[in-house]
Amino acid sequence: MRILFVALVCLLMACGGKKTESADAEVKEWPDMDSFHMIMAESFHPYKDSANLAPAKGLAKEMADAASKWAAAQLPEKVNNDDMKGKLQKLNDGSQSLLKLITDNAADSLIGQSLTNLHSTFHEIQEGWYGGGKEEEKEHH
Numbered sequence: 001m002r003i004l005f006v007a008l009v010c011l012l013m014a015c016g017g018k019k020t021e022s023a024d025a026e027v028k029e030w031p032d033m034d035s036f037h038m039i040m041a042e043s044f045h046p047y048k049d050s051a052n053l054a055p056a057k058g059l060a061k062e063m064a065d066a067a068s069k070w071a072a073a074q075l076p077e078k079v080n081n082d083d084m085k086g087k088l089q090k091l092n093d094g095s096q097s098l099l100k101l102i103t104d105n106a107a108d109s110l111i112g113q114s115l116t117n118l119h120s121t122f123h124e125i126q127e128g129w130y131g132g133g134k135e136e137e138k139e140h141h
Helices: 002-027 031-050 054-072 082-103 108-130 134-139
Strands: none
Touching: 031 054, 031 108, 054 082, 054 108, 082 108
16 A cells, blocks of 8 residues: 555656646746847847947837737736736837837937837846846846
8 A cells, every 4th residue: 555655646746747847948938038039139239239220220120020019919927917018018119119210210329229228128028037137137138
């Protein structure tokens, strides 16, 4: 009887562990964030590193579309709250504003400031996702 009990406990632990691993894997991924991040990185870093706005100007429509899609998407449970929804709406609004500035041929200084603000908003979202940890922020910067 004791062996049967131990076997049953081991079986339950093995099944429970798989479920937890699967849930943890889901929590570590947010495809909409990753998609936006790729566009943001290609847009922001040339500007930050050498004041080159050409990539941001070329990717503005794609960034605005990605932000709009992301803001409308169902959020992972981990970040499904009003604070995150507000940040995503701010990111969407900022992306649309950046696109308008570029379409209207605004001064590069205004475009650069808008891009910088948008990048900051994106990092607020990342911090909300990764828990504000300094190690993960550096890793995903």
